[in-house]
Amino acid sequence: MTTTTQIPATAxxxxxxxxxxxxxxxxxxxVSVFYGEKQALFDVDLDIGRHEVTALIGxxxxxxxxxxxxxxxxxxxxxxxxxxxxxxxxxxxxxxxDIDVVHLRxxxxxxxxxxxxxxxxxxxxxxxxxxxxxxxxxxxxMDEIVLTSLDKAGLLGExxxxxxxxxxxxxxxxxxxxCIARAIAVGPEVILMDEPCSALDPIATAKxxxxxxxxxxxxxxxxxxxxxxxxxxxxxRTAFFHLGVLVETGETEDIFTTPKDKRTQDYITGRxx
Amino acid sequence: xxxxxxxxxLVALTVAGFYMGRSRALAGFGGKAVKLxxxxxxxxxxxxxxxxxxxxxxxxxxxxxxxSIIRALLISSLPPEVQxxxxxxxxxxxxxxxxxxxxxxxxxTSDPAMRTAASYYAHLKFVSQVALAxxxxxxxxxxxxxxxxxxxxxFWARNRVEKAIxxxxxxxxxxxVLTTIGIVLSLVFESLRFFxxxxxxxxxxxxxxxxxxxxxxxxxxxxxAFGAIPLFAGTFLISxxxxxxxxxxxxxxxIYLSEYAPxxxxxxxxxxxxxxxxxxxxxxxxxxxxxxxxxxxxxGLMFGLNISSESALAAxxxxxxxxxxxxxxxxxxxxxxxxxxxxxxxxxxxxTHSETIKRVIVPAALPGIVGGxxxxxSRAIGETMIVVxxxxxxxxxxxxxxxxxxxxxxxxxxxxxxxxEFDSPKTxxxxxxxxxxxxxxLVLNVIALSVVNKYREQYE
Ligand SMILES: Nc1ncnc2c1ncn2[C@@H]1O[C@H](COP(=O)(O)OP(=O)(O)O)[C@@H](O)[C@H]1O
Ligand SMILES: [Mg+2]
Numbered sequence: 001m002t003t004t005t006q007i008p009a010t011a012x013x014x015x016x017x018x019x020x021x022x023x024x025x026x027x028x029x030x031v032s033v034f035y036g037e038k039q040a041l042f043d044v045d046l047d048i049g050r051h052e053v054t055a056l057i058g059x060x061x062x063x064x065x066x067x068x069x070x071x072x073x074x075x076x077x078x079x080x081x082x083x084x085x086x087x088x089x090x091x092x093x094x095x096x097x098d099i100d101v102v103h104l105r106x107x108x109x110x111x112x113x114x115x116x117x118x119x120x121x122x123x124x125x126x127x128x129x130x131x132x133x134x135x136x137x138x139x140x141x142m143d144e145i146v147l148t149s150l151d152k153a154g155l156l157g158e159x160x161x162x163x164x165x166x167x168x169x170x171x172x173x174x175x176x177x178x179c180i181a182r183a184i185a186v187g188p189e190v191i192l193m194d195e196p197c198s199a200l201d202p203i204a205t206a207k208x209x210x211x212x213x214x215x216x217x218x219x220x221x222x223x224x225x226x227x228x229x230x231x232x233x234x235x236x237r238t239a240f241f242h243l244g245v246l247v248e249t250g251e252t253e254d255i256f257t258t259p260k261d262k263r264t265q266d267y268i269t270g271r272x273x
Numbered sequence: 274x275x276x277x278x279x280x281x282x283l284v285a286l287t288v289a290g291f292y293m294g295r296s297r298a299l300a301g302f303g304g305k306a307v308k309l310x311x312x313x314x315x316x317x318x319x320x321x322x323x324x325x326x327x328x329x330x331x332x333x334x335x336x337x338x339x340x341s342i343i344r345a346l347l348i349s350s351l352p353p354e355v356q357x358x359x360x361x362x363x364x365x366x367x368x369x370x371x372x373x374x375x376x377x378x379x380x381x382t383s384d385p386a387m388r389t390a391a392s393y394y395a396h397l398k399f400v401s402q403v404a405l406a407x408x409x410x411x412x413x414x415x416x417x418x419x420x421x422x423x424x425x426x427x428f429w430a431r432n433r434v435e436k437a438i439x440x441x442x443x444x445x446x447x448x449x450v451l452t453t454i455g456i457v458l459s460l461v462f463e464s465l466r467f468f469x470x471x472x473x474x475x476x477x478x479x480x481x482x483x484x485x486x487x488x489x490x491x492x493x494x495x496x497x498a499f500g501a502i503p504l505f506a507g508t509f510l511i512s513x514x515x516x517x518x519x520x521x522x523x524x525x526x527x528i529y530l531s532e533y534a535p536x537x538x539x540x541x542x543x544x545x546x547x548x549x550x551x552x553x554x555x556x557x558x559x560x561x562x563x564x565x566x567x568x569x570x571x572x573g574l575m576f577g578l579n580i581s582s583e584s585a586l587a588a589x590x591x592x593x594x595x596x597x598x599x600x601x602x603x604x605x606x607x608x609x610x611x612x613x614x615x616x617x618x619x620x621x622x623x624x625t626h627s628e629t630i631k632r633v634i635v636p637a638a639l640p641g642i643v644g645g646x647x648x649x650x651s652r653a654i655g656e657t658m659i660v661v662x663x664x665x666x667x668x669x670x671x672x673x674x675x676x677x678x679x680x681x682x683x684x685x686x687x688x689x690x691x692x693x694e695f696d697s698p699k700t701x702x703x704x705x706x707x708x709x710x711x712x713x714x715l716v717l718n719v720i721a722l723s724v725v726n727k728y729r730e731q732y733e
Contacts (some may be wrong), residue, residue: 077620079535105623112621116614119637128632129622179618186622 026071026190031085033066033075040066043085044246046239048190049085053212053221055235055252057228059267062241064224068192071222072108073101089190106133109183111193115175117167117182122159125167125178126150129186145185150185152218153181154211173204177211184219189214193223197230209234228268232256240264279332279406286413287325292318293417297327297424311431319430322437323420328413328724335405343397350393352386370394389572463704470698471499476705478502482668484699485689499702501709502669507585507678511660512653514589514674515596519653520646522593523600530601531608532630543605550598554658561663573675580675583665589674592659598648603648607641607725608634637682640724651714657682 009110024047033041041063048054048071056064066075073094075081087094092102102186106129117125129135132234136142146163150156155177159170167178176196183191193212204215212221225231231238232252239249240263247263295317298309309316333618337459344367348356357368373391395410479500530539566587573580581588611634619629635642659684665677666687689704 008597032681072621073615074621077617102623102625105527105621110621112617114614116612116618118615118618118633128624130620131626132622132628132632182618 010270017243022047023050024048025090027086027088027091028070029086029111031067031070031083031087033063033070034084035078036080040244041070042244046246048220049237050220051216051218051222052061052237053216053235055231055238056222056224057226057231057238057267058241058247060226063244064241065194066152067226067241067246068110068194068222069146071190071192072105072150074105074109074110076101103135107188108190108192109186109188111176111179111191111196113195114199115172115179117170117175117178119166119168121164122150122167122170122178123163126181126185129182133186135186149181149185150178151213152184153177154207154214155181171204173207176200176208180208180211180215183239184215188219190220190222193221195224195226198226205230216236216254228256237257240267242267275402276336279409283325283328283332283409283413284407286328286410286417289319290324290417290420292411293421294318294424297421298430299363301473307719309426310429315430315434316424316428320417320420320424322434323416324413325415325416326410326437327463328442331412332405332409335401335408336559339401339405343394346397347390347394352392355386374398374726422596457711460704460708463701464708466696467698467701467705471702475499476501476702477709480670482684484684484702491617497698501681501699501706503668504679504681504684504706505671505709506666506667506672508654508680508682509662510585510672510674510678511589511592511680512650514586515592515653516646516650518590518593519596519600519649523597523649524604524642525606527601527608528630528635531605532626532634543602546598546601549595550602552595554595554656555662556592557595558658558662561587561659562627565591566663569675576673581665581677583663583667584675585678586663586674588662588664591663592653592656592661593658595656596653599652600645600649604638607638607645610641611637640727644721644725647717647724651717651721654710654717655682655714656688661686681710685710 026048028044028046028048031041031044031046032039044067046067056067058064069075070083070087071094073083075083086205089104089107092099108145118128120128123146126149127136127142130142130145136145136160147156147160150159155174158174159165159178168177170178176199180191180196197208200208209230212223215221223231223234235252238252238255240255240259240261242263248255248259248264254266255264259268295313297320298316342469347367347370348363354364358366370387370390371394371444373387374395420679426498476499479498481498481500482503483498485497528541530546534542562583566582566584567586569584569590570580570582601689615633615637616629619633620626624632660680664679666679666683666684667677668679668684669676685703685706688699688706
């Protein structure tokens with residue numbers, strides 16, 4: 001097996017290798033998803049550690065995005081999609097009737113594959129979520145939220161002189177960080193990222209990866225990625241999906257050095273995918 | 274040979290030319306297969322073009338000039354006392370001759386001079402048709418022979434065919450453009466004749482419209498007033514009422530259709546709305562005149578309002594209904610063009626569906642929606658039938674929607690309907706009105722299209 005030489009485990013991944021500290025913030029049990037008649041996910045059990053980065057990897061079409069979208073119930077917006085099983089956020093079932101999906105999505109934010117800033121100013125993009133949820137009582141409070149969110153997303157330095165310019169005028173990498181700032185502004189506990197770097201160049205990708213590592217301090221992060229190098233660089237835990245089944249999950253370092261399942265081995269050594 | 278038969282023969286020859294060209298290319302040269310520059314079919318098209326285009330061109334030219342030549346020959350064959358008749362009487366005589374020749378009974382059937390003229394006319398027609406048929410077929414055959422001679426392996430048939438196709442397309446679009454230019458020029462020149470008699474300022478700024486002119490000096494009656502302001506005010510009033518109806522209803526139905534409606538509802542409702550757009554405006558017109566206008570008058574009475582039975586309100590409301598599908602279909606398109614990722618982004622932040630529509634989708638689609646509304650306004654301004662039937666003919670200068678008003682298009686109709694002298698200011702005024710209307714809608718359309726295009730760029 002040649003993986004260990006190809007993908008060096010990062011220092012941050014090593015640091016988090018203490019199993020006893022594991023404290024899940026999201027727990028998924030027997031989660032299955034159907035698109036109409038077609039089943040896309042089969043009985044997925046997965047724990048997502050608090051203030052950790054969990055990477056979802058696997059060949060395309062294996063259900064990574066589908067699983068991610070279960071966690072903030074974005075699948076509700078697809079009429080033919082049906083989710084069964086139980087997902088709880090800090091012990092509370094997110095499908096419970098007394099959970100308002102609006103509040104759930106404020107707690108579980110999402111960043112998409114393609115940067116999708118609204119055709120509004122940079123400021124308004126970040127203020128969008130707080131406005132909807134009524135988080136700021138005054139203009140000063142809103143300014144505060146916008147500026148800190150941009151700062152946390154590592155974008156403030158680049159845009160502080162042009163907050164009124166349209167967000168769509170930024171570069172791809174900046175747009176994606178704007179989308180991260182937009183998600184942060186609502187004060188979520190969990191941030192879901194669906195291949196956030198797949199539309200970006202290597203330098204912008206490196207910046208986002210760095211940012212993810214910083215955000216881990218305050219947020220639980222789940223990231224879908226098709227790049228195993230990226231999974232190894234940014235995540236502490238990795239889950240490998242194949243054909244709608246969660247094949248293997250564990251500490252990122254273990255998954256990449258000593259995968260237990262044959263399919264995981266094949267995937268990370270590049271034999272399929 | 275009748276023209277239709279001739280055309281059929283030419284088409285057949287063209288098709289034959291195609292196969293002859295292709296088979297020659299396929300057959301190889303000097304007995305052995307050689308590498309051709311182009312695909313064999315292009316040699317076929319090349320020969321077909323040489324066969325069809327010149328022949329059709331000749332037919333077209335012939336048909337354009339045939340009537341006037343035959344007419345000239347016919348006139349010169351008529352007795353001198355007929356030839357010296359004034360132009361319009363002469364025209365009547367020639368019409369009689371034609372009718373006689375085609376076998377339609379006329380009052381002059383028994384006149385021997387007319388009979389000879391008719392048979393001469395029939396003879397001329399016959400000769401012309403035969404000559405045309407022979408000429409066109411000869412040209413087609415020559416075309417085939419010439420084209421086939423050019424079929425050689427090193428001949429760039431594909432490039433020639435490409436060029437020919439481009440020329441054909443260019444000629445078609447030139448025809449369209451030239452026609453438009455012709456219409457505009459005729460508007461301009463007739464308007465200039467009008468402005469030679471009525472000052473431009475009187476027309477554009479005059480507050481009184483009453484286009485009746487005394488025909489004779491001794492006749493009692495007005496001298497005519499051509500102040501177009503009441504007409505433009507009426508047009509504006511009715512269009513505004515129409516937009517007040519169409520904009521909100523159209524926009525909201527577009528939002529429902531594109532955002533909320535289940536797929537099967539959308540599949541039924543959208544075509545239904547488009548059917549509404551296909552209802553002839555005259556039908557809307559009598560709907561307005563017979564149903565809506567009396568309804569408004571009666572309900573006005575209940576509230577003590579005096580609504581005349583021909584009112585701007587009735588016309589405007591019905592016109593608004595007519596434009597709804599226009600607005601909703603254009604808005605639906607732009608709303609659908611807002612990328613799904615915008616909706617996902619907003620929903621992912623916890624916004625509800627209607628918040629997403631209000632704060633993200635409509636603002637993002639706004640330029641396109643505005644463009645659509647402007648196009649709808651220019652339709653409303655140009656609409657005639659509903660207004661003729663429901664708003665009346667009285668050129669009142671008023672902002673009262675319950676009063677009868679009239680519009681530019683309605684006045685154009687009334688100015689030109691019936692027997693008119695085509696050089697009185699009354700009829701020429703129609704051209705001036707048309708010109709102003711054309712300018713207004715042109716400006717509106719240009720603005721609307723540029724707004725819509727700008728919006729398109731945003732997401733590409
Ligand atoms: N909106 C949808 N409608 C129907 N099928 C879908 C939809 N989204 C995803 N699927 C199907 O579900 C499976 C998993 O898709 P997805 O979760 O997007 O995979 P991944 O993100 O791992 O590439 C695929 O087979 C895909 O065809
Ligand atoms: Mg995906």
